[in-house]
Amino acid sequence: MGGEAGEPTGHPHRAAATLAVRPWQRRQQRMPQALERADGSWAWVVLLATMVTQGLTLGFPTCIGIFFTELQWEFQASNSETSWFPSILTAVLHMAGPLCSILVGRFGCRVTVMLGGVLASLGMVASSFSHNLSQLYFTAGFITGLGMCFSFQSSITVLGFYFVRRRVLANALASMGVSLGITLWPLLSRYLLENLGWRGTFL
Template identity: 30%
Template structure:
C-alpha cells in the first residue's frame, strides 16, 4: 500500500496532537484515582465495609484489564482518535451517574462504565506516540506520557479533598464529568491518527486482527513487557487509588490533609524519576529489565522497613517509601518500550493492550487481597483498623513482587534468544547503546 507523508514526524503538529490526547489521559487518571481520597467518604455514603469499598476499584480495574486485548484489536483497526472519543463518552457517562448514585449497586455500575472508557485511553495515546514521533524521541515521550498523566492524580489528591468539602459529593463528581464534554470537542478537532494521508489502520480486516492476537501473545517480548508492567506498576496504583490514604490516616496517624499532600508530592517524584528513566532507557536499551528489577527491589526494601515496625514510622521513612513506590510508575512504562522493540507498528495496539493488562491485573488482585485481609483481621470496619491490621494487609504486596520478578527474568532470557534467532544483530546493536527498530510484519509472521 502506498502511503504519502503529509505532516512532519516529531514536529509541532505531533506535539499538539499529543497534548490533546494527554488531556484525555489526565482526565482518565483523575477519574481512576478519585476514590483514593474519597474512599472514607464513600464508605459512609454507601454504608459499606473495606471489602466492598475495594470492590469499587477492583471492578473498575477488572473491566479495564479485561478490555485491553479487545481494545488493542479495535485500536489497530479504527485508530486512536475513534477510541479516544468513545472512551470520553463512557467516562463522562460513568462519572455523572456516580455523582448522583446513593446505592452501592448503582455506584458499582457507574465505576464499571468508567473503567470501560478508561480502558480505551492510554493505549490510544501510546499508539499516537509511536506514529507521530521519531524513534529517538519515543522513549522519552513515552515516559513523559506516563508521568504527565499523573497530573490527574495530583488533582485527585489534596485539591479533590478540598472540593469535596466545599461542593459535596454530587457537585464535585458532577463537575468532573463535565470536563469530558469539552475534551470531546478538542479531540474531534485536533487529533489525527497518522502523519500519512493513507493509513493502514483502517484497511486491515477485523477478523484478521483478532486472529493475530495469538501470534502477538506468543512473542516472548510481548510477555516480557507485560510482566515488566505487572511487577513495577501495582504498588503505586494500589497506594494512589485506594489503600495509601487509609494506611496513612488510620495506620500511621496522619491528618487527611497531610496524607493527601504526600500523595500529591509523590507526583513530583514521578516526574523526576521518569525523566531519569527515560534517559537511562535510551542510553542502555539492552538493560531495561534490570533497571526495572532494581527499582522493584528498592520498593520492597522500603516497605519492609515500614512494615517491620510495630509503631508508626517516622515521617522521613514514609516519604522515602512513598517515593520508592512512585518510581514504579515510570518503571512500568518500560514495558511499552519493550513491546515497541519486539512488535512492528501495525500490531502495536495489540501488543500494548496485552502489556497494559499486566499492571492492572496485579493492582486489582492486590487491592482485593488487602481488603480481604483487613476485614479478616478486624471485622469492625474502616474506623476500627489500626497499624497492626495494615501491616499484615500491606504485606500481601510481596507475593506479587516475587511472582513478577521471577517472570521478568524468565521472559527476558526467552526474549533475548528470540531476537538472536529471528533478528541477528539486534542484541549487539542494543548492547552498544543504539535503539533497534523492528523491521516489519513479515519477520515474525504477525
C-alpha cells in the same frame, strides 16, 4: 499449454489477495499521513493531549480513597463492600486492553479516545445519581473504567504514529502526565469534596 491452463485460476487468487489487502489499506488511511509528518509540530500537540489523557485516566483511581469514608456513610457499607468500587474500576481499566486494540484497529486511535472520554464522563455523571453500591459498581466502576481504558491505551498507541526519531523522548514525556495526575487529582478532589460533596464532585 500449462501457462494457459493456469492463467484463469491465477486471476481469482490475485483478485482475492487484493481484496484481502484493501481493509488494511483503509485502516492505514485513517491515520492522516501521520508517519509522513512524524516528529512535526502537530506531533507535539498530540503528545500534550496524551499527557493530559494519562494524567486523567491514571490519576483519578489514586484519589478514590478520599471519597471512601463518604461513600461508606452514604450507603452504610462495610470496608470490603466499598472497596469493590475502585477494584472494579482499576480491573476494567487494565483488562479491557484487547477490546481497545480491536477498536483502534477498526476505527483508529482518535475515535477510540473520544469514545473513551464519552464513556468515562457518562459513567461519572451517572454515578452521582447512584442509590446503592451496585449502581456505583456499574457506573463509576465498569463504565468509567472501560472509558478510561479506551482513552489511556489509545493515547499510548497514537504516539507511535506521530513520533519516529523522538519516540523514546515522547514516551518519557507522556509518562510525566501520570505523575502530574497523581499529584494534582487528590488536591482537586479534596477541594471539590469539601465544597460540593461526593455527588457534586463525581458530577
